[in-house]
Amino acid sequence: MTSINVRVDGASYSDDVEPRTLLVHYLRETLGKVGTVVGCDTSNCGACTVHLDGEAVKSCTVFAVQADGSEITTIEGIAGGDGALHPVQKAFHEMHGLQCGYCTPGMIMASIDLLKENPSPSETEIREGIEGNLCRCTGYQNIVRAVQQAAGEMSGATGGQA
Amino acid sequence: MIPAPFAYERPTTVDEALQAIAAGGEDVKILAGGQSLIPVMRLRLAAPETVVDLTRVTELRGVREEGDVLVIGAMTTHHDVITDPLIAQHAPLIAEATETVADRQVRHRGTFGGALAHADPAGDLPAVALALDAEFVLAGPNGRRTVGASDFFVDYLTTALEEGELLVEIRVPKLTGSWGVRYEKFNRVAQAWSIVAVAAAVRRENGHIAEARIGLTNMGPTPLRARATEAALAGAAVTAEAIADAARSAAEGTSPSSDLNAQADYREHLAQVLTRRAVSAAAGL
Structure with a gap:
């Protein structure tokens, strides 16, 4: 066992983990952060995307020990303190950027990462930005619209949300 | 699937890494960004006795100039390669090819040196390194040696890296003149x-x-x-x-x-x- 210290969604945790524990399993099974889901388990689908020190990563392809000393944000940590949805969450809701919803946590985390780097992406840039996330229901149309709406709202917003 | 158990080492310098590799037993795997190694460990196609994680070996990250040569640290991530101003100026082919590697999540973790040392013939960066006549600096228990790209790639998933050696940096001659x-x-x-x-x-x-x-x-x-x-x-x-x-x-x-x-x-x-x-x-x- 190896001891790790991490901050997840603003709270600090110290745990002993087996080195082979994948970050996604640590988040779900040790911390109960089940908002982050396991989709393909082969690094393809992106459903398990979280932010590790501010960068989107596939948490099924990172060992929990590699996150020692890091700050992690999951889908459960992006809404405001008062429960107000993050603009990207709100846009997925309003534009119906989902059907079954399984890919949604990863889609939203990848989209936030994209918008941080490119606040007003073109449609092509959005499609390339979420190329690491698979949705088997929607054909991506409403997902792209949701990201476009969120980009508009965030660039005009003064709330300063990440 | 969950990988088989392994001993985990996290050195902070190249010297410590070489010691950990030497002491790691019969089957040691070096973990760079993990975007190829972790998937094969999850499938149990690899079940190393020891994993030596280079994440904290900061001397292996970054890009610098040495005269006519660009020196890229093996642990420089794909994302950092794409956004590096020296690479954009002197080796834009590397940035262009790296942008096509997988997706943004993988590019945040995956590394230039890891992709080259993995030597998958379908990987994008080996052919680029070969086209640019890059040289590979390998550190081992007896010091460092430099191998040209044409000698580095030996066979399918096989490089000139000997047991106990570590790829530390890649030296890329700058393109001077009017190159496209x-x-x-x-x-x-x-x-x-x-x-x-x-x-x-x-x-x-x-x-x-x-x-x-x-x-x-x-x-x-x-x-x-x-x-x-x-x-x-x-x-x-x-x-x-x-x-x-x-x-x-x-x-x-x-x-x-x-x-x-x-x-x-x-x-x-x-x-x-x-x-x-x-x-x-x-x-x-």
């Missing part, structure tokens, strides 16, 4: 490997092609240079006809495999088409 570059990649989706890809760097002089360097991805067990095409392009006019003529020999001397994605003869066809496109774009047509 292009990476042409043919694949199905972001996460799929290249079926075939072509890395081209072309130097123009007085309206002619003075020199062309062409690296082929996935046309054999190692990356290859399209030597016959390079020879045909030396001194050629910058015309669509001359480039198309030269590109017809792009698959000479290659030995592509047949698999679910493509038969060997289709890969030979792709090599010619993609070479024509890459050289044309690099030559400014």
Whole structure:
């Protein structure tokens, strides 16, 4: 066992983990952060995307020990303190950027990462930005619209949300 | 699936890493970004006794200049390669090819050195390193040695790295003069490997092609240079006809495999088409 210290969604945790524990399993099974889901388990689908020190990563392809000393944000940590949805969450809701919803946590985390780097992406840039996330229901149309709406709202917003 | 248990070492310097590798037992794997190693460990295609994680070896990250050479630390992530101003200025072919690697999540973790040391013939960066005549600096228990790209890639997933050695940096000669570059990649989706890809760097002089360097991805067990095409392009006019003529020999001397994605003869066809496109774009047509 190896001891790790991490901050997840603003709270600090110290745990002993087996080195082979994948970050996604640590988040779900040790911390109960089940908002982050396991989709393909082969690094393809992106459903398990979280932010590790501010960068989107596939948490099924990172060992929990590699996150020692890091700050992690999951889908459960992006809404405001008062429960107000993050603009990207709100846009997925309003534009119906989902059907079954399984890919949604990863889609939203990848989209936030994209918008941080490119606040007003073109449609092509959005499609390339979420190329690491698979949705088997929607054909991506409403997902792209949701990201476009969120980009508009965030660039005009003064709330300063990440 | 969950990987088999392993002992975990997290050195902070190259010397510590070499000691951990030496002390790690029979089957040691070096963890760089983990975007190839963790998937194969999850499938239990690899079940190393010891994993040596280089994440905290900060001396292996970053890009610097040494005269006419760009020195890229092995642990520099794909994302950092794409956004590095020195690479943009002196080795833009590397940035262009790296942008096509997988997706943004993988590029945040995956590293330049890890992708090269993994030496997957369908990986994008080996052919680029070969086309740019890069050199590989390997650290071992008895010091450091430098290996040219043509000697580094030995066979399928096999490099000149000996047991106990570590790839520490890649030295890329700067392109000086009026070079154009292009990476042409043919694949199905972001996460799929290249079926075939072509890395081209072309130097123009007085309206002619003075020199062309062409690296082929996935046309054999190692990356290859399209030597016959390079020879045909030396001194050629910058015309669509001359480039198309030269590109017809792009698959000479290659030995592509047949698999679910493509038969060997289709890969030979792709090599010619993609070479024509890459050289044309690099030559400014």
